[in-house]
Amino acid sequence: MLHKTRSWWGWGNTEDAVVGAEREALSRRVSQLLPDADLTPHSAPPVESFEVAASRVKPPPALASIVSEDARDRLAHSHGQAFRDVVRALLGKLPHVPDLVVRPTSEAEVIHVLDWCSDARIAVIPFGGGSSVVGGVEPRVDGEYSGVVSLDLTSMDRVLEVDHTSRAALVQAGVLGPHLEEQLRPRGYTLRFFPQSFEFSSLGGWLATRAGGHFATLLTHIDDLTESLRVVTPSGVVQSRRLPASGAGPSPDRLFLGSEGSLGVITQAWVRLQDRPRxxxxxxxxxxxxxxxxxxxxxxxxxxxxxxxxxxxxxxxxxxxxxxxxxxxxxxxxxxxxxxxxxxxxxxxxxxxxxxxxxxxxxxxxxxSDGRAARGGTADSWRSSFLRMPYQRDALAAQGMIVETFETACTWDRFDALRAAVDEAAQDAMRQVGATGVVTCRFTHVYPDGPAPYFGIYAAGAWGRTVEQWDEIKAAVSEALIACGATITHHHAVGRDHRPWYDQQRPDLFAAALQAGKAALDPAGILNPGAVIDPLRPVA
Structure with a gap:
């Protein structure tokens, strides 16, 4: 198998970047749509040009073997894969870099890391595949922390057990999508969970962000495929019971699903499998x-x-x-x-x-029996295009284009008004920031009571200012989503970028209850501070 190199600044593998004829065709298509766009290409600066400060913290000797202080490694763990992340990397502006990257190989090492960081007041950012598009893995940390550690779980990547009778598997949380399917395929099973980020995202990341996957109806979120979780918190380990369903009070799994590493580190999960479709x-x-x-x-x-x-x-x-x-x-x-x-x-x-x-x-x-079939036709042409979209986004971002998406969900009776409000807000914001563009919409998931619209912005920006231009557009459309009774996100999570609107969406008393839960599970407030919920200030 050809070994590929993961890009430190953009999406996916460097060998799969949009170049040559594909890039020329993409630029021609954009020029037809936006003839005034300046599509001058810009290259990412060499990683050596970044001035990465020395780490402010030193790990205990027992953890030294799983710790990296390498500048390239730390830069790659300093951001996710949103448009604003990619452009800031292209501009050489990555101000928030973790002090260390720690790659535990066992749950015992995760516990050791959390104990050390709690005692030393070091923020811990759980990191799977790093495909967050909402600032969920960016060490943009407020508060008096002595340092920041990126906790990369991808070394914990095995299927530990398969229950053939119940058709379920116990899986370590750090496994990336392709490796998970490789381990299940010989047994005739599949998780059948394929988000667009599948190749570069992990099971733990899907669980922590309540990700949406392959199915447009019925089994749409990872929640539906979760049987039980095992979570390491600074206060101890939480292990939920394996059950097909339960009415015994609030579900512990539901507390951690979507918590984005702010309440604990998901280390293992029992997930519901399916026979491979034929x-x-x-x-x-x-x-x-x-x-x-x-x-x-x-x-x-x-x-x-x-x-x-x-x-x-x-x-x-x-x-x-x-x-x-x-x-x-x-x-x-x-x-x-x-x-x-x-x-x-x-x-x-x-x-x-x-x-x-x-x-x-x-x-x-x-x-x-392996689930392979011949492909072709419009649907498969779209599938190929869908998988290439992040690479094309990076290419256009490097040419001064604003290319980004945002998704939501609403009830059917509100969709027409929502679509009109989003289009108006986006167009007005583009005029305000001096960008000319279009707004697109597709449905990714649909439910009996409403759709999950996925909007796209394609606009000619001003190189050097596209992040600021996008931030203004994003704020405007986010306000429109909340005003129309939609959700700030259907499956992209909250992170830090969606916090202002998530704070408006969730009930105040629920926020207080969630903050109290964080205080019990994470007394020192070290776990992904700023994502989903702010920690209570520890009592001196």
């Missing part, structure tokens, strides 16, 4: 009227058919990523047990009832 159906349905497509998706979400893929791209999103002149619905079904033809046929009937048309017949494929 039968698939895929279709692309065009809608000349986007609103009709919205109504068709609502009918599908309320039909009980539970498609695995139900992504509606508005005309601009479809043009940019699927080269389609109309709105497009990417529809799919899959099963490890039964033929899916009747489900697809009924779904297409619903689409036709709302004016949907098919440029090509639906594709039905039977796969081998």
């Amino acid at each position: 039968r698939r159906a895929a279709a692309s349905v065009g809608f000349a009227d986007h609103d009709a497509g919205v109504r068709a998706v609502r009918a599908l979400s309320q039909s009980g058919l539970h498609p695995s893929n139900c992504r509606l791209l508005d005309p601009m999103e479809a043009f940019l990523n699927a080269d389609s002149p109309t709105a497009v619905l990417l529809l799919g079904f899959e099963s490890a047990d039964h033929a899916v033809t009747p489900w697809m046929e009924r779904a297409l009937e619903l689409c036709r009832d709302h004016g949907g048309t098919l440029a090509e017949p639906p594709r039905y494929t039977d796969t081998d």
Whole structure:
């Protein structure tokens, strides 16, 4: 297998960056859309040009073997993968760098690290694949801390046990998506959880951020696939009981799911597996009227058919990523047990009832036991484009473009007003910051009571100011989300970037209860301070 090099400043692997003909074609497409954009390319500065201060803290001798003070390593752990992270790296502006990167290989070492940091008042930022797009892993820490440690769990990456009877697995939290599937595949299982960041994100990261995955309906979040958790906190270890369901009071798992390492470090989880799917159906349905497509998706979400893929791209999103002149619905079904033809046929009937048309017949494929099938058609063209989006984002960011996304969820009755409010807020903010651009929208997940709209901004920015321009746009659209009764995030988490609007969204009494819980679990307030909830000041 060809070894690839992980980029220290941008998305993914350096060998997979957008270059050559792909970059030229991308630039031409943007020029057609925004003819006044200055697409002069800029390169990332050499990592050696960053002045990384010496570490302010020294680890105990017993931890020395798992600690890194390497400047490149520390820089790579100083940021996530949001647009603003990438651009700041390109500009050589990474002001918050951890003092140390610590890679524990066992739960005992995690405990040792938390004990040391609690005693020495060192902030600890749990780090999985580092794919956060909300400032969740950035050591942007307020308070009187003697230093900051990035706790990288990727050395804890094994499937420890498989329960074939209950179809579940005990997995260490540091495992990245591909390695998890590699370990499950020989047993005939899959987690079937494929976020866009799948290749570079970890199970622990998915759990800590309540990530959204592959399925557009039914099993949409990692919550749905979680049977129990094991969490190390500065006050002790929390182990929840393995159960298919329980009505015994508030769930301990629900406390830690979405806590983003602010309450404890997830070290292991029992997760619910699925048999690898053998039968698939895929279709692309065009809608000349986007609103009709919205109504068709609502009918599908309320039909009980539970498609695995139900992504509606508005005309601009479809043009940019699927080269389609109309709105497009990417529809799919899959099963490890039964033929899916009747489900697809009924779904297409619903689409036709709302004016949907098919440029090509639906594709039905039977796969081998490994789950591999031939690919092709519009849906798979979109899939390839979807996986290339972060690389393309980086290329355009280096050419002065503002290219970023934000996602939410709302009830169906509020969607039209939300879409209009977001578009107005984004366009007004772009005018205010002197950027010309477009707003796109697609559905990534849909529920019987509402969709999860995923908006995109493509704007011609001013090189050197695009982070500030984006921050103004982001603030404006975030205010619109909250004002319209939507959530600040459907699956990207809170981190530090969403805190102002999450604080508005959550009830005040719940915030107080969460802060009290943090005080019990993390008395010194060292765990990811500033993400999700602020620690109470320790009593001197």
